[in-house]
Amino acid sequence: MITRVWQWFGSAACLAGVLMAAGCSESGSAANETAAVKETRAVNVVTRVVQPREFINHLRLVGEIKPARRVVVSIEATGLITEIEIEKGESVARNTILARLDDELLRAAADEAEAAVKASDLALRNQKRLFEQKALAESVYLDTRYRNDMDRARYQQALTYLGKTVIRSPISGVVDSRMMEVGELATPGREFVEVVDIDRVKVVAGVPERHLKHVSVGTRAALAFPAYPDVSVEADVTYVGTTLDPDSRTVPVEITLDNPDHLLKPEMAVTIRVVKDYIPEAIVIPQDAVIDTDQGRIVFVADGSVARSVPISLGSISGDQVLVSDGLTAGDTLIVVGHRNLVNGESIQVRDDRM
Numbered sequence: 001m002i003t004r005v006w007q008w009f010g011s012a013a014c015l016a017g018v019l020m021a022a023g024c025s026e027s028g029s030a031a032n033e034t035a036a037v038k039e040t041r042a043v044n045v046v047t048r049v050v051q052p053r054e055f056i057n058h059l060r061l062v063g064e065i066k067p068a069r070r071v072v073v074s075i076e077a078t079g080l081i082t083e084i085e086i087e088k089g090e091s092v093a094r095n096t097i098l099a100r101l102d103d104e105l106l107r108a109a110a111d112e113a114e115a116a117v118k119a120s121d122l123a124l125r126n127q128k129r130l131f132e133q134k135a136l137a138e139s140v141y142l143d144t145r146y147r148n149d150m151d152r153a154r155y156q157q158a159l160t161y162l163g164k165t166v167i168r169s170p171i172s173g174v175v176d177s178r179m180m181e182v183g184e185l186a187t188p189g190r191e192f193v194e195v196v197d198i199d200r201v202k203v204v205a206g207v208p209e210r211h212l213k214h215v216s217v218g219t220r221a222a223l224a225f226p227a228y229p230d231v232s233v234e235a236d237v238t239y240v241g242t243t244l245d246p247d248s249r250t251v252p253v254e255i256t257l258d259n260p261d262h263l264l265k266p267e268m269a270v271t272i273r274v275v276k277d278y279i280p281e282a283i284v285i286p287q288d289a290v291i292d293t294d295q296g297r298i299v300f301v302a303d304g305s306v307a308r309s310v311p312i313s314l315g316s317i318s319g320d321q322v323l324v325s326d327g328l329t330a331g332d333t334l335i336v337v338g339h340r341n342l343v344n345g346e347s348i349q350v351r352d353d354r355m
Contacts, residue, residue: 042349046337047302052330055282057318059214061272063205065264067196071171075186077101077164088178092169098193101165101186110162113155120148173197196266201259203270206250214276216240221255222273277316283324289336300342302333302350309344
């Protein structure tokens with residue numbers, strides 16, 4: 001009986017040993033397979049070959065349209081407005097009659113001054129004849145002559161005032177607004193109409209002081225108008241201010257444009273582009289390819305089937321592209337997709353090298 005028990009324990013021990021050996025063998029195989037997978041794993045990436053290309057970076061400004069000239073025509077005499085010859089929106093030429101004032105009182109004053117001149121002329125002729133005949137003292141003759149000069153001046157003044165009752169446009173342009181109506185009492189200094197000349201207009205903008213080196217008289221600018229998406233214009237800067245605005249820290253600039261069809265309206269918005277940087281052959285890469293690290297900016301390049309990190313220095317940015325001033329050369333294979341989680345020396349699999 002004892003012998004059978006020992007035989008049974010022996011068989012169980014052998015069976016346990018076999019099972020343990022089999023388990024250990026399976027565990028070791030799984031670990032080896034995992035290690036093999038880790039050793040052969042490669043990250044899928046997309047690359048592009050770095051090639052020199054033209055790089056243009058623009059300074060972008062926002063401006064507005066201003067008329068070449070804007071004149072507020074004011075009243076210069078006193079009187080009721082009897083006639084208005086123009087309406088808002090009407091085009092007028094220089095010296096066009098805009099309105100007339102009641103001139104009854106001023107015309108009477110002019111007639112009175114004219115009569116005084118005639119009387120003074122007669123007195124002066126008589127006294128001159130007496131003076132030449134030595135029958136009149138020189139002081140009396142001179143006094144009469146001076147009085148004649150004063151009468152003539154008063155007459156000329158009366159005619160000038162009378163002329164102010166006819167209101168004329170000082171420039172050619174369009175009547176943009178009118179502030180008075182027929183029957184109102186006009187007094188000197190009161191605003192009557194506003195005339196704007198928009199046959200030529202000015203694009204006005206402010207250039208930040210840090211960008212002043214890029215803008216001068218004659219600088220070429222590309223203009224676009226949000227109101228007219230299909231219209232684009234190129235023109236030269238015609239004026240650069242001499243004083244910096246203390247609040248905005250900008251310098252005013254102007255670009256003059258012909259506007260014969262009056263397509264451009266005062267206060268209309270304009271976007272302005274001026275070339276800031278131009279490099280005919282530059283190393284330019286997508287901004288997304290750049291990774292910021294504690295040690296600086298890097299990119300990854302493909303070295304065969306291995307990713308290599310390369311420190312770079314950057315220059316200007318244009319859209320989603322950035323200028324590389326140091327670190328890359330023509331012919332480098334830049335990793336542009338799949339690079340975010342790479343480490344230096346990691347295996348890669350290039351899936352597509354076209355951008």
